[in-house]
Structures are given as structure tokens and as C-alpha cells.
Amino acid sequence: MIELTGNNLTVEQLKRICIHFEQIAISSKTMERVQESRVAVDRIVANKEIVYGITTGFGKFSDVRIDTKDVEDLQLHLIRSHACGIGKPFEETIARAMMVLRLNALVKGYSGVRPVLVEQLVKLVNQRIHPVIPSQGSLGASGDLAPLAHLALVMIGEGKVFDMTGKPTDAASVLAEKGIKPIVLQAKEGLALINGTQAMTAVGVINYIEAEKLAYDSEWIAGLTMEGLQAIIDAFHPAVHEARGYPQQTNVARRMTDWLEGSRLITKQGDKRVQDAYSLRCIPQVHGATWQALDYVKEKLEIEANAATDNPLIFKGGKLVISGGNFHGQPIALAMDFLKIAIAELANISERRVERLVNPQLNDLSPFLSAQPGLQSGAMIMQYAAASLVSENKTLAHPASVDSIPSSANQEDHVSMGTIASRHAREIIHNTRHVLSIECICALQAVESKGIENMAAQLKAKYHEYRNIVPTISKDRIFSTDIEAVASHLRLQNDSMGTLTLEKT
Known part of the structure; x- marks a missing residue:
């Protein structure tokens, strides 16, 4: 059980909650903060004070x-009118992350919601009642209004949730079945639920978890390629990387050396050639730079996961109520754009290694790794597919954060597009996993021709693991099936991703 305080939620804890379904709790001390901020809202309403979103309309309104008699209707109208989401729903994992992140923001005690609303969200998370939230329609300021409105609908007994088979079903029937009474929103509560960055941050967290694993996988896959091409290990000598000074680069070189320990396929400079192409020689430099980006992204996600991002915020027991702009998603928009570029580069360099594995002008392997060159095409079109994916990634990597468009009659005249950045990063991760799968298949074939008995012990274990997923290429077949099989196994193979099966690779 993980206790949410609003202050110390980590990516690792979110992984446990959202992927491994660990339950959550809120301490009595934290609930006291929630209640204190609620008292302030009730006083504002009773005294008919003019405070944005409590006793006024929203945006340009x-x-x-x-009027005091209309404050409940104001919140209900807000949720219904803002539920304008479009397109394919977010995966359940992301919907769950959105709920947890929104809850963690509310329990900071700056939002003015009632404890009963917090308790409702806890029940939904712990009973795995996940809202169906369309993935498109957010500008990323004032926060993720449309996606979060679909989350809030479920709390009032409207909208849809995923059933046990992953299909959308009416929320009202599921709540009734679970004995959960819908909430009647009171002053400020609708606004507190939807004014924040939890959609982009939720996607960002799941992106990071998958991207981190992909970055680790890219290293042993590159190691297989190095063995298949009898690459030179000297370029990974620690002195080279310590001379530059980036710890991430040094760490990649060290891990690559560990993977290749004991290999009789790896060469020294001058054995077969003096130096390798950049896609082999510069693995620590390129992959290391991706790790630098991942470190940056993780830091920003953990700050945002513990941030108060709604508006207005209530301080000093209600003596200070400030309408600000913490809902603006620019920090996460920039982080997700950085992640897009960093993961796209893993695909770029992987595709170049695929080319070296299949191009007979660049190696001494069978042309295109074919069992019968000419009669059979072998891995020729797998390289085409990889090239297509990296080209698509280049389009997706265009920064969403440099775009903006005014909304709410120019009241909200600069927005972040952070959720678009998060969604595009997700597509790049999906594409990159498939490019690395293609490299893996080609590298497995290459090391076979060089002698499995000469492989490094750790990479030989990977060879046998993945040969259980894809057989050797003894003749042409439908390679799409193989690519998908490897990609699925990469996504699910270890504890980093647990038993995540909510989205097909």
C-alpha cells in the first residue's frame, strides 16, 4: 500500500500503482489539510466573495x-460542457495514472475539495474502476480540461469506464454494482478536478517507464550486433569516456563492456579493421545522450506529479486565494519534446546498425542475411520497415511545445500543447521498439553465422531467450509476425513492465 501525501510520489511508486495495481491510502493528517481548504471555500461561498471559479464563471466568463444557489449547477455544467474529448481512448494504465496524479494534487490541501471527493477517487483507484478518456482535445492550458472532464464524469455517475474485458461500459452501472454512490459536486470541486496537467503527466510517466526499459534493451541488442559484425571493443575503454566526463556516456560504455565480457567474436583495433563506423563506435556517446534526456524527463515528471496545478489555489486557511497559472503545461511539454528526440535517436542509430547487418558491401555476412540470396530476399525489407519508422519518428519529433493557439476568446492566449507532445512521444516509443526488434532479429541471424559458441555468456542467454520467440531465418516467411513477437516480448519481458497487457504493441 502506498500512501499519497501530495509531496513525495515517485515514478517508481507510480509504476507499482499503475502497472502492478498496488493500492493507495490517504493519511488522516493529509485529510486534515484537505478539510481545512474546504472550510475556506465554504466561507467564500457563504460570504458571497468574488473568487474565480467559485463564485464566477470560467475562462472569458x-x-x-x-449566485450562491447556482454554485452546484456551475460545477455540473462545467464537467459536462468540458467533456469534449475526441479519438481513441487512453490506455487503462494511463487513465489510472491520471486518477492517481489528480488525487495526489488534491491532497496537497490547496484545492478546496471535500474529503468525500478524495475518498471517492481512492475507491475508484483501489477497485480498478478506470474511466474511458478520449486521448485528443487538450491544449495543455488551462491544463488538460477535456481529458480530466471525462475522468470527473465517472465520479458523478456519468460517462464510461472500462469493464473487466477492457470494453467501455456505462459508469453508472459499474458504480451501482460496486456500491459506490455518485458524488454531487459542490463549489470549486469540478474546477479542482479538471484544472491541471494530469493527462500529459500521466502519459509522460508511462512513456518514461517504457522509454527507460527501451534504452536498456537497446544496449544488449547493440551488443548482439557488435558480435555479429565482429566490432571493435577498444572504443568502449573507460579512459575514453572519462576523458569526456558525461557519467551517462561512461555508464553505457561500462554496461556494453559487461554485456560483451568473454566474447570471442569481438575484435581489437587492427585485428580486422582500425575503427568501426559511428553507429557502433559511438554507441556510448549517442545512447548516453539519450540517458541524459531521460534523467531530465524523470526529474520534471516527479516535480509535476507532486505539484498543485489547479486554479485558484487556497493558502493560509483561505486568507489568501490566488488565481495563477500552475495549470500551464509548458514544463512537461518541453520534457516530452526532449523525450521524443532522445528516443527517436535510439531508433536512428539502430536502423543504421540494421543497414550494416544486411548490406553485403558493409559486412562479410550473407547478403541481406538471406539463406538463398537472390531466390530469397531475407531481411531486405525489414530494413525498409525500419527506415520507414525512423522517418515517421522525425515528423513526430517536431516539437509540439513551439506551437500555440489562443482560446476562450483570447483570454487563454498561450497554451503548451503538452498532451500532444506526450502522445507523440508515445508513438515514437512504439516505433522505436519495433526498429530495435528488427535489429534484434537481424543480429540474432548474424551471430549464428559467426558461431554461437563464441558469444559472450550474457548475450548467449539473450540469444536463446529470443530464439524461443523467433526461429532462425532458414527461408523467407512473413516477417511482420516476427517483428511483432519480439516487440511484444521486449515490452513485457521483465519486472520493469510487469504484466502490462492493457495495450497491444
Whole structure:
């Protein structure tokens, strides 16, 4: 059980909650903070004070005064009108992460919601009642309004949730079945639920978890390629990398050396050639730079996971209520754009290694790794597929954060597009996993021709693991099936991803 305090939620804890379904709790001390901020909201309503979103309309309607008798209707209308999501729903894992992140923001005690609303969210998370949330429609400021409105619908007994088979079903029937009474939103509560960055951050967290694993996988796959091409290990000498000074680069070189320990396929400079192409020689430099980006992204995600991002925020027991802009998603937009570029580069360099594995002008292997060159094409079109994916990644890697478009009659005149950046990063991760799968298949074939008995022990274990997934290429077959099989195994193979089966690779 993980206790949410609003202050110390980590990516590792989110992995346990959202992927391994660990349950959550809120301490009584944390609930006291929630109650204190709620008392302040009740006083504002009772005293008919003019405070944005509590006794006024929203956005351009912020100058419209709302009567006390209408504050509940104001919140209900807000949720229904803002539920404008479009397109394919987010995976359940992401919907769950959105709920946990929104809950963690609310329990900081700056949002003015009732404890009963917090308790409702805890029940939904712990009973795995996950809202169906369309993935498109957010500008990333004022936060992720449309996606979070679909989350809030479930709390009031409207909208849809995923059933046990992953199909959408009416939330009202599931809540009734579980004995959970829908919430009637009171002053500020609708706004507190939807004014924040939890959609982009939820996608970002799941992106990071998968990207981190992909970065590790890219190293042993590159190691297989190095054995298949009898590459030179000297370039990984620690002195080279310590001379530059980036710890991530040094760490990649060390891990690559560990993977290749004991290999009789790896060469020294001058044995077969003086130096390798950049896609082999510069693995620590390129992959290391991706790790630098991952470190940056993780830091920003953990800050945002513990941030108060709604508006207005309530301080000093209600003596200070400030309408600000913490809902603006620019920090996560930039982080996700950085992640896009970093993961796209793993695909770029992997595809170049695939080319070296299949091009007979660049190696001494069978042309295109074919069992019968000419009669059979072998891995020729797998390289085409990899090239297509890296080209698509280049389009997706265009920064979403440099775009903006005014909304709400120019009141909200600069927005982050952070959720678009997160979604595009997700597609790049998906594409990159498939490029690395292609490299893996080609490298497995290459090391066979060089002698499995001469492989490094750790890589030989990987060879046997993946030969159980894809057989040797003894003749042409439908390689799409192999690529998908390897990609699925890469995604699910170890504890980093647990038993995540909520999205097909």
C-alpha cells in the first residue's frame, strides 16, 4: 500500500500503482489539510466573495458573477460542457495514472475539495474502476480540461469506464454494482478536478517507464550486433569516456563492456579493421545522450506529479486565494519534446546498425542475411520497415511545445500543447521498439553465422531467450509476425513492465 501525501510520489511508486495495481491510502493528517481548504471555500461561498471559479464563471466568463444557489449547477455544467474529448481512448494504465496524479494534487490541501471527493477517487483507484478518456482535445492550458472532464464524469455517475474485458461500459452501472454512490459536486470541486496537467503527466510517466526499459534493451541488442559484425571493443575503454566526463556516456560504455565480457567474436583495433563506423563506435556517446534526456524527463515528471496545478489555489486557511497559472503545461511539454528526440535517436542509430547487418558491401555476412540470396530476399525489407519508422519518428519529433493557439476568446492566449507532445512521444516509443526488434532479429541471424559458441555468456542467454520467440531465418516467411513477437516480448519481458497487457504493441 502506498500512501499519497501530495509531496513525495515517485515514478517508481507510480509504476507499482499503475502497472502492478498496488493500492493507495490517504493519511488522516493529509485529510486534515484537505478539510481545512474546504472550510475556506465554504466561507467564500457563504460570504458571497468574488473568487474565480467559485463564485464566477470560467475562462472569458470569469467576470460573470454566480449566485450562491447556482454554485452546484456551475460545477455540473462545467464537467459536462468540458467533456469534449475526441479519438481513441487512453490506455487503462494511463487513465489510472491520471486518477492517481489528480488525487495526489488534491491532497496537497490547496484545492478546496471535500474529503468525500478524495475518498471517492481512492475507491475508484483501489477497485480498478478506470474511466474511458478520449486521448485528443487538450491544449495543455488551462491544463488538460477535456481529458480530466471525462475522468470527473465517472465520479458523478456519468460517462464510461472500462469493464473487466477492457470494453467501455456505462459508469453508472459499474458504480451501482460496486456500491459506490455518485458524488454531487459542490463549489470549486469540478474546477479542482479538471484544472491541471494530469493527462500529459500521466502519459509522460508511462512513456518514461517504457522509454527507460527501451534504452536498456537497446544496449544488449547493440551488443548482439557488435558480435555479429565482429566490432571493435577498444572504443568502449573507460579512459575514453572519462576523458569526456558525461557519467551517462561512461555508464553505457561500462554496461556494453559487461554485456560483451568473454566474447570471442569481438575484435581489437587492427585485428580486422582500425575503427568501426559511428553507429557502433559511438554507441556510448549517442545512447548516453539519450540517458541524459531521460534523467531530465524523470526529474520534471516527479516535480509535476507532486505539484498543485489547479486554479485558484487556497493558502493560509483561505486568507489568501490566488488565481495563477500552475495549470500551464509548458514544463512537461518541453520534457516530452526532449523525450521524443532522445528516443527517436535510439531508433536512428539502430536502423543504421540494421543497414550494416544486411548490406553485403558493409559486412562479410550473407547478403541481406538471406539463406538463398537472390531466390530469397531475407531481411531486405525489414530494413525498409525500419527506415520507414525512423522517418515517421522525425515528423513526430517536431516539437509540439513551439506551437500555440489562443482560446476562450483570447483570454487563454498561450497554451503548451503538452498532451500532444506526450502522445507523440508515445508513438515514437512504439516505433522505436519495433526498429530495435528488427535489429534484434537481424543480429540474432548474424551471430549464428559467426558461431554461437563464441558469444559472450550474457548475450548467449539473450540469444536463446529470443530464439524461443523467433526461429532462425532458414527461408523467407512473413516477417511482420516476427517483428511483432519480439516487440511484444521486449515490452513485457521483465519486472520493469510487469504484466502490462492493457495495450497491444
